[in-house]
Amino acid sequence: MKRAVRIGGASGSASDRRVAFAQLASGYPDEPVDVLIGDFMSEANMTSLAARKAQGAEGGAFEATFVEAVEPALADIAKYGIKVVVNAGASDTERLHDVIVKLVQKKQLPLQVAWISGDEVLPIVLKRSASDPRAFTNNHTGDTLASWPFKPMYAQAYLGGLGIATALHKGADIVVCGRVSDASLAIGAAAWWHDWNRNHLPQLANALVAGHLIECSTYITGGNFSGFKDLEEGGRWLDLAYPIAEINGDGGVVITKEKNRGGMVTVQTCSSQLLYEIQGPWYFNSDVTAILDNITFTQIGPNRVSMTGVQAAPPPPTTKVGVTAPGGFQAEMQYFLVGLDIAAKARMLEQQVRHHLRDAIKGFSLLDFQLLGTAGANPRTQDAATVTLRIIAQAPTAEALATNNFLRPLIDLIMSAYPGGTFHLDSRLGFPKPVFEYFVTRLQQTDVQHRVHMQSGEVVEVPPPTVTKVFPRQQPSAPRYLGSLKQFGETVRAPLGLVAHARSGDKGSDANVGFFVRTQEEYEWLRSLLDVDKVQEILAGEYNGKEIDRFELPNIRAVHFLLHDHLDRGVSCTSTVDFLGKNVAEFLRAQEVDVPRKFLPSEKAKL
Incomplete structure (x- = not known):
């Protein structure tokens, strides 16, 4: 060997x-x-x-x-x-x-x-879809490619x-x-x-x-x-x-x-x-x-x-395929809000924007207002008291987001804005840029012409596997572990991340997040605490009502969740700033839960 x-x-x-x-x-x-x-x-x-x-x-x-x-x-x-x-x-x-x-x-x-x-498989995907409208369903949404409102321009297996x-x-x-x-x-x-x-x-x-x-x-x-x-x-x-x-x-x-x-x-x-x-x-x-x-x-x-x-x-007899289509255009602008009354300042500007864009909005497919961050209490610096209001728009055409329809009206509001109204002086994001829709599906491996091309000119065919297995569409999921939380003693409200590590990422519009801990006792607590209902609770305003899958990896003391359709269509066209889903984990680690006092770092240091 x-x-x-x-x-x-x-x-x-x-x-x-x-x-x-x-x-x-x-x-x-x-x-x-x-x-x-x-x-x-x-x-x-x-x-x-x-x-x-x-x-x-x-x-x-x-x-x-x-x-x-x-x-x-x-x-x-x-x-x-x-x-x-x-x-x-x-x-x-x-x-x-x-x-x-x-x-x-x-x-x-x-x-x-x-x-x-x-x-590169666009021709065979289009051919199969034309002959059978149910041939390709979206891995994340279940929609069919035939009913997709966008025109595919490329597909890769x-x-x-x-x-x-x-x-x-x-x-x-x-x-x-x-x-x-x-x-x-x-x-x-x-x-x-x-x-x-x-x-x-x-x-x-x-x-x-x-x-x-x-x-x-x-x-x-x-x-x-x-x-x-x-x-x-x-x-x-x-x-x-x-x-x-x-x-x-x-x-x-x-x-x-x-x-x-x-x-x-x-x-x-x-x-x-x-x-x-x-x-x-x-x-x-x-x-x-x-x-x-x-x-x-x-x-x-x-x-x-x-x-x-x-x-x-x-x-499986199939392989993953990503289909790309033109998705329209996107533009955004940022305003900075400082100190007190952040929510009211954001509300004032949003209402002003919607009023001044009332005619242009008809041509938008999306207009969203996102507060990024929070102003610290009794801040020691002005930066610590600053919050960004991100205004983002999407539209089928660049003309709908032309300067006079989006950027210029937002700039024009500066003299009418909230106290301290200030926008970002770099206006390049305010010009329309193309975005692309992405449809994730599966293609039979027998439809893929896998070839090796040597520098000499020799071409070698790579046949698909002859032994395959069809798996259920739904991965195994156990919504909860029936363990008692009382056995871990006195608890205090504290961020989950003081005890648990976590990691998250994106797959199309889905996000996954896995939590893991260091000791077996911590794992018994983690798997008892984190069921699907608890994750919905700590997602708070981020929970979109979609299905959540859960499974355990006991040998690495981890509990994993798949958050279906959490990321607004995926990285290529998402309107969120967490376009890769990497900060889902950090958001959830910051959420307060009932943590056994003995697990907290300050308590462990006393032992």
């Missing part, structure tokens, strides 16, 4: 630092990595780059940030024989392939570049990792993909290294979850971690290290990180990243389904955590 493959998570998004490829590649021989993976795709740039492709924009509809990130690493990649696998092709994968080939040739490096196709493995087996050094699932990068790398095929379901399931853990780069080493204050000592939050997954031939996984850099890898950081963006105990991929109920993390050394307990099932 080969040694474990070491896979470095070198990018979590197009917004990630672009130092990781060079940083990880230069670590040889002290910190060798065999494969560098980079996740550059999200629903945000999928839609914007799809629009570029559909509109024939010059410059390519791929993620150029990958080119910036990999260029300084190429010499070390060639020198040490490191493989690179990324999903940066977006809507123009072949063109990205050509760019990387020319870059490699310019540097006179002996690197072969391959690309993956099959993710989420591919698995075995095409990547094929490319690597054929001699590719760099594999560029369009829309493969984020975790498929690790599946492909591990399957290539260990010669796995579709029959190795347990191994593929472990690689899938390992891929999920490192796909967001430094999220698992301390980024976006609610225990971040532990990193302040010694400045460990200044230069978070990138993660490395060690995956052996039987699927065993250890998560670690670069040495001599900041951050940390602990059971807690791994639990946090596991809970990010999952939809329930079934984690689907085109190659395998991972069952998460019994997942366990164990600290086996400093910055080394092993993962066990993942179970496997065949993949």
Whole structure:
């Protein structure tokens, strides 16, 4: 059996630092990595780059940030024989392939570049929808694509990792993909290294979850971690290290990180990243389904955590598809309110705006007023007493949001406004910008033409799985745990986050949030406290009346919730500021609940 493959998570998004490829590649021989993976795709740039492709924009509809990130690493990649696998092709994968080939040739490096196709599926989606109006239903809303009031201009299927493995087996050094699932990068790398095929379901399931853990780069080493204050000592939050997954031939996984850099890898950081963006105990991929109920993390050394307990099932016969359509236009403006009577000031301005926009509003599809923040009591600085009123509008046409219909009337109110009325002097957000609607559905894997394109011109077909499993639309959900809260003794009203960590994220219009704690006694309290009714209660004014799913992960002391349709249509067209759902967790951690006094940090310090 080969040694474990070491896979470095070198990018979590197009917004990630672009130092990781060079940083990880230069670590040889002290910190060798065999494969560098980079996740550059999200629903945000999928839609914007799809629009570029559909509109024939010059410059390519791929993620150029990958080119910036990999260029300084190429010499070390060639020198040490490191493989690179990324999903940066977006809507123009072949063109990205050509760019990387020319870059490699310019540097006179002996690197072969391959690309993956099959993710672009608009023609087959439109054909199937036309012949059967019920063929495609929205994963989040249940609406049909045929009844969607927007005209699709692009559709991308989420591919698995075995095409990547094929490319690597054929001699590719760099594999560029369009829309493969984020975790498929690790599946492909591990399957290539260990010669796995579709029959190795347990191994593929472990690689899938390992891929999920490192796909967001430094999220698992301390980024976006609610225990971040532990990193302040010694400045460990200044230069978070990138993660490395060690995956052996039987699927065993250890998560670690670069040495001599900041951050940390602990059971807690791994639990946090596991809970990010999952939809329930079934984690689907085109190659395998991972069952998460019994997942366990164990600290086996400093910055080394092993993962066990993942179970496997065949993949579903379908794969996820994102359909993009022009959604109209959006504009916004901000006013600042300070000190006393914030609600009354906001009410005055909102009524004035609605009055002065009364004719233009007829052409809007949305007009919303959002108070961001609260003014502190007896504030020591003016900034601490300042609240932002965000005024946001959407409309089917840019003309409806033209300056005279939105921005100019809002500016004109300055002399009539509340005491201290002040608007943001940067008015660029007040001009209409396009937004894109996003429809998430599923397509039969047999309808996907998954292919590997080698630099030599050879094309290899990647057949879909022959063994699949149809899962219920509804993931398992247990609304409550019948435990008694009285057993934990005296309680005080305190923020939930004084005891519980949490992590949240987005999947289309759905948001998920997982809560986790450190000790078994805290977990018995957490699972007894947080049922669906309690989450509805602490969501307070944010609860939209939609369904909430709940399941438990006892081995990592976590309780997970899926908040259906919580995010206003998803990142590409949402009107909210929490467009990725990451702050749902922080909002809920700030809510006061009855906390056992003995669990509070101040009480523990006395023991």
